Amino acid sequence: MTTSTTTTIPRRGSAPRTPAIGRDEAMALAAAEYERGAELLQGLEPGQWSAPTVNTGWDVRATAGHVLGMMEMMSSVPQMVGQTLAAQRAARRRKAPTSLDELTALQVRRNAGLGTGELVAKWRAVASKAVRGRRRLPALLRRRAMPELQLIGGQLEPWTFGYLADVILTRDPFMHRLDICAATGLPPHVTAEHDGRIVDDIVHEWADRHGRPYRLELAGPAGGTWGTGEGEPIRLDALDFCRVLSGRGTATGLLTTAVAF
Known part of the structure; x- marks a missing residue:
């Protein structure tokens, strides 16, 4: 954690x-x-x-x-x-x-x-x-x-x-x-079967947390495309996406929505 x-x-x-x-x-x-x-x-x-x-x-x-x-x-x-x-x-x-x-x-x-x-x-x-x-x-x-409550993105x-x-x-x-x-x-x-499944779960939690329309394109073996509605597409490597959501990179827009790791 x-x-x-x-x-x-x-x-x-x-x-x-x-x-x-x-x-x-x-x-x-x-x-x-x-x-x-x-x-x-x-x-x-x-x-x-x-x-x-x-x-x-x-x-x-x-x-x-x-x-x-x-x-x-x-x-x-x-x-x-x-x-x-x-x-x-x-x-x-x-x-x-x-x-x-x-x-x-x-x-x-x-x-x-x-x-x-x-x-x-x-x-x-x-x-x-x-x-x-x-x-x-x-x-x-x-x-x-x-x-005990858990601290994610500055909130308990x-x-x-x-x-x-x-x-x-x-x-x-x-x-x-x-x-x-x-x-x-x-x-x-990295494989789609293992890492890709972890990434998919992270994407859906991220989407649930921000609750806004999005279009997401993640590259690499663990990547894929996800989306609900219109919006400026977000494109990056699947592993970098996870790093950003965990606080390990620069985040803007919907990527500022933290996910628990």
Whole structure:
């Protein structure tokens, strides 16, 4: 999950966001994304682990440590409870509006002592457990709103646990995989079947969030065309579209509508 320190403006009266992807498809995307992350890290040269990323203060090594920590959090109930409570305590001490920054910092610290080979091996070992933990989230809990609001585009909004488990926890490693590729100059592994499905879900959420007519043309294997009504067409690469909506690029017009990652 991408961290943010933007000034908050509480959003009132909005329903908790729910997943638009079915659970079976969501878990297939999760497993594939974890595997692509492992393949990317496995192929890094020693010097590439220290390359700085767009995430302030994080190099490639720290970024991977965060994603691994999030996978560990979903791998078991003790991990989930322990990380969540530790982050919430730290957020209360700092009087932060959300505990996300504290959670991600905790994950980076906990995995900082691993060698790069150990990190990749641990990633592969925990990936299936993380997918299983996400899949086993009870239906009653999936429909419930998370107790803590989430900061997106400068506003606090509610999410269901299902939206977190099925959507965000796949978008997060997807985006950080792109961050690592950008930092190291490596080309990302992109296919229509996997990345294109993630992008399609992001496009529809973006359209739902801004609620205005649009025409969108995204290039690349993950791209396509979308639209409702008339309007000046927006044309860019599919992965750049995701980066912009996540706050990683210059946004104008409808592209200023943030989407959760």
